[in-house]
Amino acid sequence: MxxxxxxxxxxxxxxxxxxxxxxxxxxxxxxxxxxxxxxxxxxxxxxxxxxxxxxxxxxxxxxxxxxxxxxxxxxxxxxxxxxxxxxxxxxxxxxxxxxxxxxxxxxxxxxxxxxxxxxxxxxxxxxxxxxxxxxxxxxxxxxxxxxxxxxxxxxxDSWDQQIIPNLWAYAVVALLGIAVRSRQDYTEALVERARQLEVERDQQAQLAAAAERTRIAREMHDIIGHNLSVITGLADGGSYAAAKSPERAAQALEAIGSTSRQALGELRRLLDVLRDETPTPAELAPQPALTDLDQLIDGVRAAGLPVRTTVQGSPDSVPAGRQLTVYRVVQEALTNTLKHGGSGATATVDVTYGEGGVTVEVTDTGAGGSRPSGKGRGLTGMRERTALYEGTLEAGPLPRPSGGWRVRLHLPKVPEGQ
Incomplete structure (x- = not known):
């Protein structure tokens, strides 16, 4: 071997x-x-x-x-x-x-x-x-x-030989049926008990989620209330000291920046907790729909961003969930333009309702290169909403020399029978 x-x-x-x-x-x-x-x-x-x-x-x-x-x-x-x-x-x-x-x-x-x-x-x-x-x-x-x-x-033959054996057979069959019936009833009781326990577990989870949301809301209130109070006091003090002591005004501005960054960091940590959990929505007000786009765009215009809109077709055949997704994507795209577009930027919102679904394209003339690279919370949220309805989302800078930024959303039509 x-x-x-x-x-x-x-x-x-x-x-x-x-x-x-x-x-x-x-x-x-x-x-x-x-x-x-x-x-x-x-x-x-x-x-x-x-x-x-x-x-x-x-x-x-x-x-x-x-x-x-x-x-x-x-x-x-x-x-x-x-x-x-x-x-x-x-x-x-x-x-x-x-x-x-x-x-x-x-x-x-x-x-x-x-x-x-x-x-x-x-x-x-x-x-x-x-x-x-x-x-x-x-x-x-x-x-x-x-x-x-x-x-x-x-x-x-004798009566007991002709009748008693048959009666015993009847009794055995009846007892067997009763035993099978008892077993089935016991099994059904166990299944019902398991269902009740599952319902109670879900209720406990909802109660725990509600308690956690209450705790987070209280912490957010404390963070925002405290830091805004500090920032307000620093701003008032800096404004008062600007004329007599420019150095004190500069120190106040630095403190405002430091406090703001600290508050933003704490708020982001709390928002990450909310993103990890998926509690039951507690909002009772109706969710925004496509009919609310005009009000949204009017608010953006009031903030100083010129917006031109074009709409083709009718949103009547678009389900409520898809309408909310379109609304949030347009909202986030215009918010990014306000934050990153710079002075003199303009925006265009094109909405098309066709046989293949709904298509939305938001473009602007701002500084496209300064936009987030996709790691921000806004673009991630837009992609998550789009994926729920098997849609497509494209976001990126427009080619030079025109520059600017474009967000294009397409949600396919709801299949028949769904």
Missing amino acids: YEDEAVTEPKAVPEPQPLTQFLQRLTQRVRAFDRRRPLVWDVLVTTFFVAAALVDAGGGWRNVAPNTEVPGWLVFLMSMGLSLPVLWRRRHPMAVLTVMVATALVSSWSGAMLQAALIQMLVLFSIAMRLPLRTLGRAGLMMTVPLVVGAARYPE
């Missing part, structure tokens, strides 16, 4: 699955098929018992019958009466059992004693699973009548 000879490790042999797990999976599949195709399952079960009853009616019934002279047509009718009603056992169990008991009574009276009478126990099982216990007791009494009639009319 060479030193470099590969050593093959034995493959792991999968452990055999226990029989109980196999039976559980098989039962689950059967139940799932029954829920999806109840009529198919009922037809299959009924076909099986009808075939078994007809096989017995072909001559096998004479082996145990006290009267072998029963006409063949009557045996056929009784076989069908004891097997065919199984098709309706789940929808009308007591009516089906009544028909089968009446047929079994004829079978006992005639002396045929068909083995198909045992199919009654399938209906008894369905009654035990679905109907109240008093109905189950009434069904048991009904099934006892043919036994008593047969034992009285053809007393070949």
Whole structure:
């Protein structure tokens, strides 16, 4: 044996699955098929018992019958009466059992004693699973009548040998149905309890989120209130000292800048916390829509930025969520122009409602090179909103020599049926 000879490790042999797990999976599949195709399952079960009853009616019934002279047509009718009603056992169990008991009574009276009478126990099982216990007791009494009639009319054996074994079989079937019913009720109770726990968990999460929002709002109030008060005092002091002591005025301006940067840093940390969490919106006022664009643009014009608008089409077919996205993108684009465009900048807003969706293009003549590179919160928010509706967003400087900045948004039309 060479030193470099590969050593093959034995493959792991999968452990055999226990029989109980196999039976559980098989039962689950059967139940799932029954829920999806109840009529198919009922037809299959009924076909099986009808075939078994007809096989017995072909001559096998004479082996145990006290009267072998029963006409063949009557045996056929009784076989069908004891097997065919199984098709309706789940929808009308007591009516089906009544028909089968009446047929079994004829079978006992005639002396045929068909083995198909045992199919009654399938209906008894369905009654035990679905109907109240008093109905189950009434069904048991009904099934006892043919036994008593047969034992009285053809007393070949003692009464206990003709009746008691059948009564024990009925009792076992009834207890089995009750056990299955109890198991199903227990499982449903567990599922309902799990659902309630999930609802309670969500409620606790909402309460915790509300408490956290309250805490953050209080901190923001303290930060803004404190720092604005400091800035106001510094500004008033600097204005008073400007005429007599320019050095003190310069110190006040430096302090204002330092305080402002500190306040902005703390606010950004709080906003990052809000971005990490996704609490339930607490706003009760209606969200902005495309009809509010004119008011938004009027406010921007009042702030000193000339804006020209063109609109093609009608926004009536645009859903509310997409309208909000368009509104926020236009708002953020014009805000960036105000902040970074510089003096003398102008803006243009073009909105087009077409067959393919809505398209918005916001351009300006400001200093495009001074804009954020995409790491800012504004552009990130625009891209996130656009991605919600599988749209596209383009933002960047316009080619020189004209310069400026362009933001282009396209949201596709809502597919049919959504």
